[in-house]
Amino acid sequence: MQGLDVDTIMPPAAETKLGYTPPDGGWGWAVVLGAFISIGFSYAFPKSLTVYFKEIQAYFSVSYSEIAWVSSVMLATMYAAGPVSSILVNRYGSRPVVMVGGLMVSSGMVLASFGTSIIHLYLCVGVIGGLGLAFNLQPSLAIVGTYFHVKRPLANGLAMTGSPVVLFTLAPLNQFLFDCFGWRGSFLILGAIVLNCCVAGALMRPVKKSVKPQPKTETPPAASEEDGARSSDFQIEENQTESRCQGCAHRFIDFSLFKHRGFLIYLIGNVVMFFGLFAPVVFLAPYARHQGIDEYSSAFLLSIFALVDMFVRPLTGLLGNTKWIRPRIQYFFSFAVFFNGVCHLLCPLAQGYVGLVLYTVVFGMAFGMLCALLFEVLMDLIGAQHFSSAVGLVTIIECGPVLLGPPISGALVDAFGDYKYMFYACGVILSACGIFFFVMHFYNYKKLDEERKQSLAAERRTSEEAVKLKMSPDDKAAYEAEG
Known part of the structure; x- marks a missing residue:
């Protein structure tokens, strides 16, 4: 794909209601790299853990359906915790949420390596790990849209490529770790590997919003200064009331x-x-x-x-x-x-x-x-x-x-x-x-x-x-x- 001028095949920038002009590049490509890593772990991690299921099933003497719920609980928690992640992103931004998510997944895997029952794995891998993956997924998807508008489909496509790349890498790696260290040792090592999500989160610097001032419009001659002042005061009060109402609702969902x-x-x-x-x-x-x-x-x-x-x-x-x-x-x-x-x-x-x-x-x-x-x-x-x-x-x-x-x-x-x-x-x-x-x-x-x-x-x-x-x-x- 070298030599291909991307700008020549892209449509002109459409009008955006963000209130600022997205840079469509620059540090945004570092953000895409962070999203690539974070999204990759979010989608690929639950699938890659199936390598260990056979030994864990024999170790705890459980059925295949019981062991299969480990990945199911992890995926379900990742999806169900979406609103919680969205609330935190709206309040604190993407960077700290992704970094906390990486720490949670790492902690869940380390605690799971000391598990004594299948319920322990449900809680550590499924609930704690799934919640951490939710904190990785939604912020990564959201921040790409703040950096890109014209090139956004390309940026999203590159970020979403993290899923197959990480799955393609983790599948043989997990088999190697399993052969060398067993499932407990592998979970400890995976807990360290997934800390790369914290590095990915550190790349997600908030976008610098340079807002262009709106041009001043002349007041029609027919409107007096008193009417203009009264209209301006009413507009300010109306906007403040609307902002307070919307802020309470949007703070949650x-x-x-x-x-x-x-x-x-x-x-x-x-x-x-x-x-x-x-x-x-x-x-x-x-x-x-x-x-x-x-x-x-x-x-x-x-x-x-x-x-x-x-x-x-x-x-x-x-x-x-x-x-x-x-x-x-x-x-x-x-x-x-x-x-x-x-x-x-x-x-x-x-x-x-x-x-x-x-x-x-x-x-x-x-x-x-x-x-x-x-x-x-x-x-x-x-x-x-x-x-x-x-x-x-x-x-x-x-x-x-x-x-x-x-x-x-x-x-x-x-x-x-x-x-x-x-x-x-x-x-x-x-x-x-x-x-x-x-x-x-x-x-x-x-x-x-x-x-x-x-x-x-x-x-x-x-x-x-x-x-x-x-x-x-x-x-x-x-x-x-x-x-």
Whole structure:
């Protein structure tokens, strides 16, 4: 990608309501690096711990379902704690929250290494570690939007690439640590490794907001100084009252988002989509073993998946930043969701290991596209100023599908004794969500265009009335005669 001038394929900066001009570069790229590390650990850490489950299961004499709840509790806590993380980000900023999150995950892993029961692991790895991961995820997603506007899809795509890169790195590393130190020693070492999230948090310096002063507007001649002073005092008092009311509500969570048309479209589609999003990843290796493929070759499919995902995410961010896609990026996301669904519907047709490798490559492309756009499209819908609160609301609502999706898919496998029905179900869910997103965003874009035209018409009428106020009676009569 060297030699490619990114600025030449990016659309001009759109108008932003942040109150300042994002730098779109500079220290922002260091922030992207910090988000890359933090997001990578947030998503990859729960998946990578499955390497130790077999020995832990034998050590505590528990069933597979009981040991599987360690990762499930960790993921569920990470999603459920979204609003808490959003509150802390709005109050203290991203940097201290991410650093505290890294310390919490590290502490949870160290305490878990001394565990004496499976409940101990639920509390240390699941609850404490999951809460720490929540403090890593939401602030990292939010701060990227404060540094970037024009290049935001590219920045988000690079930050989200942390998930497959960290997973691709942790999977063999965990196997090496397991062989050398067992699960207790490995948990101690992982507790030290995850302290890199504190380093990532230290990179997240708050953006310097250089606000340009608003040009002064002349008071119409018809308005007296007394009327202007009275209007100014009333406006100041009204703004102070509104700020106090909004401050009390926004200090916790911004429930006014439930009145936002774009946010509701995103939320409804995502809740359904998450029931079928993660199950194919979880059951990819077991499905390969079910077809008679050996364990090492089956596990290698996940490495192929992570490798493809790793390269697709930044490429998707770069593509989403082009002048052809950026103005209607919601359609691109709709295609990515639908692409995932079609991919799973065709999976049962893949025969043999070569067929599964081909499916894994296509699945990695589709999954990488979807994940690279997942939070970018939310920020595009509601704006960066409301993004932190929006992520908190979305993640706590998505906690249910994330926790229940894989078990429900596993129940389909148990009921029919075949994995293909699980892939069919996930394919239907994602394909339907892709169609839903496309139709609803077509409607949303149409309404936004209508509202923009109405706003321009209202501004034009206001400017015409202001011009008439400055006209003499003769000029006004001539102006109306020409109109």
